Amino acid sequence: AQECAALAARYSVPAVRALRYAATAAPWGPGGWRVKGVVTAALTQVCVVTLEPVDTDFAEPFERFFAPKARLDEAAGLLDPEGEETVEALGEAIDLGEIAAEAAALAIDPYPRKPEAAFDGVLTGPPGVAPLTDEAARPFAGLATLKGKARDR
Numbered sequence: 001a002q003e004c005a006a007l008a009a010r011y012s013v014p015a016v017r018a019l020r021y022a023a024t025a026a027p028w029g030p031g032g033w034r035v036k037g038v039v040t041a042a043l044t045q046v047c048v049v050t051l052e053p054v055d056t057d058f059a060e061p062f063e064r065f066f067a068p069k070a071r072l073d074e075a076a077g078l079l080d081p082e083g084e085e086t087v088e089a090l091g092e093a094i095d096l097g098e099i100a101a102e103a104a105a106l107a108i109d110p111y112p113r114k115p116e117a118a119f120d121g122v123l124t125g126p127p128g129v130a131p132l133t134d135e136a137a138r139p140f141a142g143l144a145t146l147k148g149k150a151r152d153r
Contacts, residue, residue, distance in 0.1 A: 007101060008043075011108055014053060015044040021100035023062075029075040032067030032090060039100040043108065049117035056112055062103035066090040 004016040023037025040059045047054045065087045067075035075087040125131040135141060 007104075010101070011043070011105055013043050013045050013108070017042040017044065017055075019100070019104055021096070021103075023096050023100065025094060025096070028065060029067055029078050029087075030071040032065060032071070032075050032087070033094060034063070034065055035094060035096065035099055036061075036063045037096075037100065037103075038062070039103045039107070041104045041107070045109070045112040047114045047117055048111045049113055049119050052114060054112050054114045056109055058107050058109075060103055060107035062099065064088065064099055066094060 004019065007016040007019060008014065019039065019041045021037055021039040023035055025033050025035045028034035038059055038061050040057075042055065042057045044053050045056055046052070063085065065075065065079065065085060067087050067090055069089045072087055072089060079085045079087065
């Protein structure tokens, strides 16, 4: 529960109900490691339309490559130059939990919506004053009419 609360704060969401991962680390390249796995999460987010809580679930695969600092260039040559993968410097340890947490962060929907949420536009104006319409919000719309009249002369 404490870890979920910390992740919720990290992800700026109301709640992380669950986060699990399965990963393997295998030797790769010149003294490096390949970490491959899947992270699954159940979150509560805020709907961008209604501002009500919305539950979201996802499963996101991840793959990361690590190599000793002295061999980063050599290891990078093993990856597809057109691909998205990069090689990271290998430290004293590989934190699989942190890798899974980062993969989950990248998979979170930045604009969650309730399925029935509908956006009908925005009406603006101070309290007690009629809201601005689209036409009134275009201060230079009348110039097109004046331009047409000037051409007719």
